[in-house]
Amino acid sequence: MTGPAEERLTADVLVIGGGPAGAWAAWSAASHGARTVLADKGYLGTSGATAPGGTGFLYVEPDREKREKAVAERLKSGGFLSESPWIYRLMEQAYLNIQLVEKWGYRFPLDENGNLYKSHMQGPEYMELMRRVVRKAGVTILDQHPALELLVDEHGVGGARGVNRLTGGSWEVRANAVVIATGGCAFLSKGLGCNVQTGDGQLMASELGVEMSGMEFSRQYATTAAFSTITRNRVLGFASFYDGEGNLIHEGGPREDHFFAKHLAQGPVYAKLTHGNTPEKQAIIRASTPLWFVPFDRAGIDPFTQSFPIQMRYEGTIRGTGGIRLTGDYCQTSVQGLFAAGDAASREKTAGAKSGGGAYNASWAIASGTWSGKGAAEHALAQGKDASHRNVKPAGRHGLAHTADSTAPIPVREVVKAVQDEMFPLRINYFRSEPVLAGALERLDRQWPLVQGAVGPSATGRVQAREAAAMVANARWMYTAALIRKETRGMHTMAEYPELDDSMNRRLLLSGIERIAHRWESVPSGGQTVPPVTVKEGLTV
């Protein structure tokens, strides 16, 4: 893909990814006066981890005591890798933006005291609304336009190139600022809405020399019915669990740590929603998480009265917290003009070492999107010339037609399977231990030369080859980081080092792709809380 692209556009800001982070980034950039293009692999409104289901938010009223309590809790549970000014800032920005969502027309339900309940949104509606907001802000939306590689010159990033999946043609967008909002990486595990996130943005950023931070905080699984993809965990809070012989192993209520993994490692586990034991409760559970029930209704299983097998699906950095290292208050990276938001970025500043699922990540997508959009717009508008006049070159180096170093085609299916075989098993990735991880990393390293092979001309072939390269890279980063962090902290555990080690109260940064180097970064302490971004604009769509 070195010849001219069929579709060519010039903008100030290019946002890559159309989940919540990308949507907020594009809205924010356009609202700050930047000509903005958003390119999504799928479709802004349906694609990504939020759209099909829904998310709970970190939504804390501007009450000092409540916020102080939330910050104190997180600093501890996040393994002391988060920063309180960033958590305060996150809370304030998410709070303000959720008021906008309401003004834009999202119908929040009432709680039992008759107050609007704003800490949860249904995904399809939230993201359909965000699409309208983004359009109204004047953003050009390119659906089914996965980005394959960034463009770069000596002044930093200058846009991206990719493929239009519906026509098979190539596209190129020149822009003086680029926001990567491509989500985390879950290795096509079929967790809800997770198969579009293959770590492409992390690979693209890394090819420009950007570091990854916190990739060891990727030990994240979600539990659901074995046949189902609806990985919204909260429903299982109503379940009792049984072993393969039907013996009760847990009677509902609080579960011990590692409950699912421990029992699933021994054999099949079955669940039944025994605590949804009245029609009233059943109605509430169904109406809060209706998609969870769709597969059951269709399979003819009543989960309140019949037991069903469960399994854990791997979610990698989606509900983990590792990703692209941020270097500035507006989600800058170490490369001029390159910004990152949402799950593609490291969320350690706010979530720390613990899973960002459950509240933090969804709010981070809102806030980091808004911050990066402002940062990107200001950077782009401060440049003397339009990116179309820059002599930028494609920066992709792996898994692309023009970077192939052999004529043997990339065996995409085999590579993906090989990566999944190392990343999914609880035995390797959940019960982490040195020799087992080291063995897995060695086998992953052997996949790397395979993704330097030739790539066929079809759109699907080009996208999937690049995804395969991105997944091998992300997998290797995760296990490399895990082996370096010889301790147990937050979501990262190591059998040989079961305790938190104070000497590692630091973030772990990785650089490079073929050869991976590391260094430690101390967590900034103190500092001012940056005021929230507010945008003057019409409040209805």
Added chain:
Amino acid sequence: MIELVSAERCIGCNLCVKVCPTNVFDKTEHEPVIARQSDCQTCFICEAYCPADALYVSPYADEQIAVDEAELAGNGVLGSWRATIGWGPGRTKLAALDKTPFIDRILPARTIRAAGVSDVRTPTTG
């Protein structure tokens, strides 16, 4: 996995082709075809967008199954997810019917673990 595009119901709007996050469908002169079934992530979102209730996503993520359109139509399954989320004329949207605010109240008691698994409102999320 996606199992059915009903030729009888489809109005050829190609919305499913456009919205599927994993690009499973191909446009044709008639109704779209399921061109890359193994790429389906079983997210049900195409069903929500289809204005003609012409799609069926089976609950089984990892295996292909045979489906009988007449039976699915007869049981009211076609279009049921779109109806639940309240899209289409004259329906109340799911957001307004969301019972999340009440789920804490009925959840079996759960202790907050020392590791701090709970943040603010953990029980309702995920």
